[in-house]
Amino acid sequence: MLQRLANRYSLSVCLPGLFASVMMTFAAQAKEVDPAYEEVFARIDEVLERELPLKQIPSISVCLVDGDKIVGSKAYGYSDLDGTQPADDKTMYRIGSVSKLFTDLAVMQLVAAGKIDLDAPVQTYLPDFQPENPYDVPITLRQLMSHQSGLVREPPVGNYFDGTEPTLAETVASLNRTKLVYKPGERTKYSNAAISVVGLVVEKVSGQSYNDYMREHILAPMQMNNSSMLHEGKTQEQLAEAMMWTHHAPSFQAPVFELGTAPAGNLYATVDDLGNFLLAIFEGGSYQGQQVLPAETLATMLGGNKAAGEDDPLFGIGFKLGKIDGHPTFGHGGAVYGFSTQFSGLPEDKIGVAVAASRDCSNGFTTRLGDYATRLLLAKHAGEEFPEWEFSEAVEDPKQYVGSYQSGDDKLEIEEFNGRLYVRQGFSRNELRQADDHLVVDNVMSYGTKYEIGPEAGTLNALGKTWKRLSDECPPGAPEKWKGLIGEYGFDHNTMYIYEQDGQLWSQIEWLFLYPLTEVDENTFAFPKKGGMYESEYIVFQRDENGRATEANAANIVLKRRPVGDVGDVFTVEPTRPVDELRQLALAAQPPKETRPTRTANLVPLTKYDDGIKLDIRYATKRNFMLTPFYTSAHAFMQRPAAEAVARVQKKLADQGYGLLIHDGYRPWYVTKMFWDGTPVQYHDFVADPEKGSRHNRGCAVDLTLYDKATGEPIEMVASYDEFSPRSFPLYPGGDSRQRWHRQLLRESMEAEGFTIYEFEWWHFDYKDWQEYPIGNQTFEQLLEKPKAAAVGR
Structure with a gap:
């Protein structure tokens, strides 16, 4: 399982904004569709044929229920990330928090049998359950199942980050180390820990293991034959491969481990099995004549439970309550390591939808698709136009939209990368796309927020406010007291980033969620008091004698500092074989032959064009990743058009007090082969494949950074040059505002002159038309002695 993620980036599928080979063609497999509903599915087909590639969703399955039957189900895309196995009706998904409904159903069976009192203190059933409760109010099962218990979101053991697969008893026992966040019944705070406690109550009261009880009393009676609480047997064979992603790094295959909070999110199921659950709800707790739950007990689950001070209930017993176009709804969403699910129904209309997808945190899209399918069914009922x-x-x-915007005390950032536009506002970063005369948030996480061009230049109207673009000024760096906290914490499969932004410390947690942190003391920072997954919880850092954090206790989850970037100025690797041997083999080899037309090479030294361009050619020294010289002299050559473009960048930056510091330009092919052959395979994203030839070999790539003209010193970036780590990615969120501002300045300056950034390295830029130039293998000395030799094709 997790061993496959020892180097998560070696499992890369695609980068943000790019869609690789996950879905080369559109595939759809229907189990059976009632002829009366073919037009409904035709509309869904049309949507998914266009949206799946854009949303980078490997597979998605949809099941529709109307009245007393499943009227159709269909699977789209591929159940493997290679795009070779079409998804079908047997494709299983992890349904995440939709699992909670089944756990709650189990408790309500025991309530109906007179074995559990919903309003008795939970210690009636679990006397050893003793989290710190400073309030004179005991926790009840009703509060646990409606998320009003005041418990923390995650337990210290068995939490969402924990891949050790502890038992349910161990998970619940760890909650005794925690303190209630709120008074029980005071307000709604979503908690995976709470439903884990509920699951242990099922064990203790029933006398069966949680998994056995669920299989025998919940899944079997509803004939959910392609569902399981465990990743074993047919689940292993039928489970879709799922995709994890983040804002800044390559996607990778999701890990599969059993959650310690299994009752809260560990069920595996097909959408057809979820359809069976919908049928049982619409039939008053009965499935095909077998009463799974008494109708009056089910009605209690679907009724509302308001927390103190709430105008409307957010939850019933487990079920999330709401409305769509005035119609009452029940349901739940789910998100767990690579999977997203939306389960919803209309109790009065008796129509329901189950949608499951194999891309992490794609709940914005699964919810939107589920709502659309619901509206299609409502229109069909009413005889109205779809x-x-x-x-x-x-x-x-x-x-044209890029920049920082402000409205009152609130800020938003609009960014561009590879031709796509993103807005960072609140707790998330989402893509902006064009819709009619406005921009709209439209990606897998969210949809619908409109951004309209304001009446004044540099303004936008959104979220009921007018946002004014701020001047682009270099921000201050992080205060010294925070520098020891900035970094990565956690695991390969789930990493938390701590960084500084706008004078505040921030956390990017569970890959995608961005939270400003409020300083309580030098080591304690609070998550937002309202909203977000870890509402009103804290991060507590432990520091070493040098003031550098060694771990972060984030909402009771201990995350050790990761060693990323802790290598000083020069990142090094252990070569796979001696460098002299690598050199001998590379010099004896020949570059690949190319047949496509190429321009005549005309390599010129960059320093020829502007004396402000300075050189720091690491590969002519021992200050590089293999601690050995690869060049016998320090020079930087590029094709003349590329060199002239670099000179234009230098001239523009000089007006702002900066200069360009060149680390590498043209690179002989044999050196590229040395890099590739000598670099451990897990770092191959950072070196070019000699069989394809490098853009450096063609004289159209340059590695560079900025220096301060006033001091002559290099500008500090988020990561050092040639650091083979995620910190080197152009969108890496870490560091501080000043470092990221300079990284952005360099990128924007280079892109304005026809360069594009390499997806893994903030310092590497390729000039347009690079593919038209030949691969070169001349040494610098050969170029200097015989300038015309540069025109030789190889």
Whole structure:
């Protein structure tokens, strides 16, 4: 399982904004569709044929229920990340928090049997359950199942980050180390820990293991034959491969380990099995004549439980309550390591939808698709015209919107990367796309927020506010007291990033969620008091004698500092074989032959064009990743058009007090082969494949950074040059505002002159038309002695 993620980036599938080979073609497999509902599915087909590639979702399955039957189910895309195995009706998904409904159903069976009192203190059933409760109010099962217990979101053991697969008893026991966040019944605070406690109550009261009880009393009676609480047997064979992603790094295959909080999120199921659950709800707790739960007990689950001070209940017993177009709804969403699920029904209309997808945190899209399918069914019931799906398009000239915007005390950031536009506002970062005369948030996480061009230049209207673009000024760096806290914490499969932004410390947690932290003391920082997954909880850092954090206790989850970037100025690797041997083999080899037309090479020294361009050619020294010289002299050559473009960048930056410091330009092919052959395979994203030839070999790539003209010193970036780590990715969120501002300045300056950034390295830029130039293998000395030799094709 987790061993496959020893180097998560070696499992890369695609980068943000790019779609690789996950879905080369559109595939759809229908189990059976009632002829009367073919037009409904035709509309869904149309949506998914266009949206799945855009949303980078490997597979998605949809099941529709109307009245007393499943009227159709269909699987789209591929159940493997290679795109070779079409998903079908047997494709299973991890349904995440939708699992909670089944755990709650188990408790309500025991309530109906007179074995459990919903309003008795939970210690009636679990006397050893003793989290710190400073309030004179005991926790009840009703509060646990409606998320009003005041418990923390995650337990210290068996939490979402924990891949050690502890037992349910160990998970619940660890909650005795925690303190209630709120008074029981005071407010709604979502908690995976709470439903884990509920699951242990099922064990203690029933006398069966949780898994055995669920299989025998919940899944079997509803004939959920393709569902399981465990990753074993047919589950291993039928489970879709799922995709994890983040804002800044390559996607990778999701890990599969059993959660310690299994009752809260560990069920595996097909959407057809979820359809059976919908049928049982619509039939008053009965499935095909077998009463799973008494109708009056089910009605209690679907009724509302308001917390103190709430105008409307957010939850019933387990079920999330709401409305769609005035129709009451029940349901739940689920998100767990690579999977997203939406389960919803309309109790009065008796229509329901189950949607499951194999891309992490794609709940914005699964919810939108589920709502659309619901509206299609409502329109069919009413004999009305079907609603249209609102498609969006890529933004033309996205760079015109880039910048920081402010409205009152609130800020938002609009960023561009590889031609796509993103907005960072609140707790998330989402893609912006064009829809009619406005921009709209439209990606897998969210949809619908509109951004309209304001009446004044540099303004946007969104979220009921007018946002004014701020001047682009270099921000101050992080205060010294926070520098020892900035970094990565956690695991390969789930990493937390701590960084500084706008004078505040921030956390990017569970890959995608961005939270400003409020300083309580030098080592304690509070998550937001309202909203977010870890509402009103804290991060407590432990520091060493040098003031550098060694771990972060984030909402009772201990996350050790990761060693990423802790290598000083020069990152090093242990070569796979001696460098002299690598050199001998590379010099004896020949570059690949190319047949496509190429321009005549004309390599010129970069320093020829502007004396402000300075050199720091690491590969002519021992200050590089293999601690050995690869060049016998320090020079930087590029094709003349590329060199002239670099000179234009230098001239513009000089006006702002900066200069360009060049680390490498043209690189002989044999050196590329040495890099590739000598670099451990887990770092191959950072070196070029000699069989394809490097853009450096063609004289169209440059490695560079900024220096301060006033001092002559290099500008500090988020990561050092040639650091083979995630910190080197152009969108890496770490570091501080000043470092990221300079990284962005360099990228924007280079892109303005026809360069594109390499997806793994903030310092590497490729000049346009690079593919038209030949692979070169001349040494620097050969170029200097015989300038015309540069024109030789190889």
